[in-house]
Amino acid sequence: MHFYLDRLTLALYALRDNRLRTVLSILGISLGIAAVMAVGTISKGGNYLVFSELETFGLNSVWVYRDRQDKDPHRKVREGTGIDNDDYQAIVSHCCKAVNRMSPFVRGREKLIIQTVNQYSNADVKGVGKDFTLINNDTLIKGRSFRLKDITSNRAVAILGPTAVTDLFGETGSPIGKEFRIGLRKLLVIGVLKAKSRDFLASIGSSGEDANNRILIPYTFYQKILGNKAINQIRAEAISLDKAESAARQLIVMLRRGNDKHFEYGYETMTSYIKTTDNILNGVSIIGIVAASISLLVGGMGIMNIMSTSVLERTREIGLRKAVGARYSDIMLQFLMEATIISTLGGLIGLILGSGSSILLAKLTGFPLIPSLTSIMIAFVVSVGMGIVSGYWPAKRAASLHPVEALRYE
Numbered sequence: 001m002h003f004y005l006d007r008l009t010l011a012l013y014a015l016r017d018n019r020l021r022t023v024l025s026i027l028g029i030s031l032g033i034a035a036v037m038a039v040g041t042i043s044k045g046g047n048y049l050v051f052s053e054l055e056t057f058g059l060n061s062v063w064v065y066r067d068r069q070d071k072d073p074h075r076k077v078r079e080g081t082g083i084d085n086d087d088y089q090a091i092v093s094h095c096c097k098a099v100n101r102m103s104p105f106v107r108g109r110e111k112l113i114i115q116t117v118n119q120y121s122n123a124d125v126k127g128v129g130k131d132f133t134l135i136n137n138d139t140l141i142k143g144r145s146f147r148l149k150d151i152t153s154n155r156a157v158a159i160l161g162p163t164a165v166t167d168l169f170g171e172t173g174s175p176i177g178k179e180f181r182i183g184l185r186k187l188l189v190i191g192v193l194k195a196k197s198r199d200f201l202a203s204i205g206s207s208g209e210d211a212n213n214r215i216l217i218p219y220t221f222y223q224k225i226l227g228n229k230a231i232n233q234i235r236a237e238a239i240s241l242d243k244a245e246s247a248a249r250q251l252i253v254m255l256r257r258g259n260d261k262h263f264e265y266g267y268e269t270m271t272s273y274i275k276t277t278d279n280i281l282n283g284v285s286i287i288g289i290v291a292a293s294i295s296l297l298v299g300g301m302g303i304m305n306i307m308s309t310s311v312l313e314r315t316r317e318i319g320l321r322k323a324v325g326a327r328y329s330d331i332m333l334q335f336l337m338e339a340t341i342i343s344t345l346g347g348l349i350g351l352i353l354g355s356g357s358s359i360l361l362a363k364l365t366g367f368p369l370i371p372s373l374t375s376i377m378i379a380f381v382v383s384v385g386m387g388i389v390s391g392y393w394p395a396k397r398a399a400s401l402h403p404v405e406a407l408r409y410e
Contacts, residue, residue: 021306026346028302033350033383034357037376041358043281050277056196056211058137059270060100062236062244064251067266082263083231083255085223090258091234096250098243103129105233106219108226114168114215116180121167123160123215125182127222128235133159133193135237143176143191146218150190154220159191163213185225187217244269303339303390308397328400335395336388343387347380354379 066082088104106127114121130146132138140159150157160168160175169175175189196211223229234255238247248267255265355376 021309022342025302025306025342026349028298029300029343029346029383029386030349030353032298032300033347033379034353036382037351037354037379038357040379041354042361045362047281050281051274053197054270054273054277056137057270057273058135058237059274060238060241060244061135061137061270062099062238062248062251063105063233063268064236064248064255065233065266067264069264069266081230081232082259082265083234085229085231087255087258088231088234091251091254095254096247098238098247098250100237100239101131101135102234102236103132103135104219104231105132105235106222106226106230107232108222112182112225114164114180114182116168116178119168119170121164121180121213121215123164123167123213124209125215125217125222127219128216129219131237132216132235135235138196139194140191141194142174143189145191146216151218151220154224155218156185156187156221157190157218158187159193159216160189161193161210161212161214162195163210164215165192167213182215182217183225238269241271241274244271300386300390303342303387304394306342308394332395336391339387339391339395340384341387343383343385343390346387347383350383351376351380 064083066080083104085104088102092102104127108125111122112125114123114125128146130148130151133140133145143159145159146157149155158180165175168180169178175192178189179186180189181187193212193214193216219231234251236247236251238244248269252265252267255263
């Protein structure tokens with residue numbers, strides 16, 4: 001232990017004698033580590049933010065609908081959505097192993113007048129089944145969800161999004177039990193949905209509808225308003241994310257069977273969006289890490305430069321030490337220890353800078369930028385490793401000097 005403490009003391013004295021170069025090398029490493037940490041933290045925060053917003057759609061969700069892009073020029077185009085109540089009941093009775101729950105989804109083309117006595121709303125009206133809120137990962141903060149009796153009896157009840165509640169009833173009091181009109185029909189409010197945040201997806205034009213400006217009503221009641229039995233989509237929840245594609249295909253097989261192949265059907269799942277998001281975020285993260293690594297490489301070159309210069313300046317010292325009995329390993333250890341001290345200090349300062357900048361950015365932007373323990377450990381190990389690697393060649397060169405030649409060096 002005493003041997004290593006002596007070598008550490010000698011290394012610290014040597015670094016003190018070259019303060020400016022030592023500080024510059026530490027700064028280079030610390031900025032490189034801080035940059036790598038910042039990129040990793042931002043990448044993790046971006047993943048968390050995007051996936052938290054994707055979860056608002058229901059990660060296991062499946063949308064099945066009529067595909068109107070028919071590629072067969074000889075097929076006679078038929079009107080309609082390609083799905084009706086009979087199709088849905090047949091699917092409920094006989095399908096499907098990969099499906100956990102399902103709901104019809106009805107949406108009219110014409111804009112409906114939605115109002116109370118003197119207030120109006122431009123909310124999207126959607127006709128759904130009793131399991132829709134579960135499929136769509138919706139949470140009710142007031143009231144209740146739809147029951148089977150609401151659907152089978154065509155009850156005039158509704159669940160409102162927070163924006164629709166504010167537009168129709170203001171910001172004070174509970175809307176539960178209050179009435180409003182869609183066209184000439186009165187509906188009773190039975191539930192209020194929790195607000196969903198899709199701000200990031202909206203900023204890149206990928207959020208689609210306004211999740212907070214919705215009115216859900218029983219699909220049977222909506223069909224009564226529209227005067228038909230058409231269903232625009234079947235919204236389903238797969239038993240797991242990896243079974244979403246299977247669930248969609250099983251539903252399409254049943255629909256084709258029921259319609260004698262008169263319609264083509266398409267589908268979407270959250271799997272495709274998740275894969276696309278993963279690819280984009282991983283690509284951005286890799287580019288950022290490569291860019292930050294260049295900074296770290298420059299810091300490593302700085303350590304190599306200061307150590308090489310130190311070897312040249314201390315050639316006579318090295319020769320003298322070898323002449324009085326210093327071994328190859330002694331010289332090697334001293335110069336490696338100097339490089340390790342520089343990289344370790346640079347790594348610690350870089351961790352402090354990286355963590356501090358992440359926390360500061362999180363407070364300024366509201367972005368969830370929380371440094372992960374894994375990224376901190378990796379960054380620190382990389383900084384120490386960079387110092388050892390950068391200091392190895394100068395240390396080997398110093399240890400390999402011949403004592404007589406070193407003593408003659410001017």
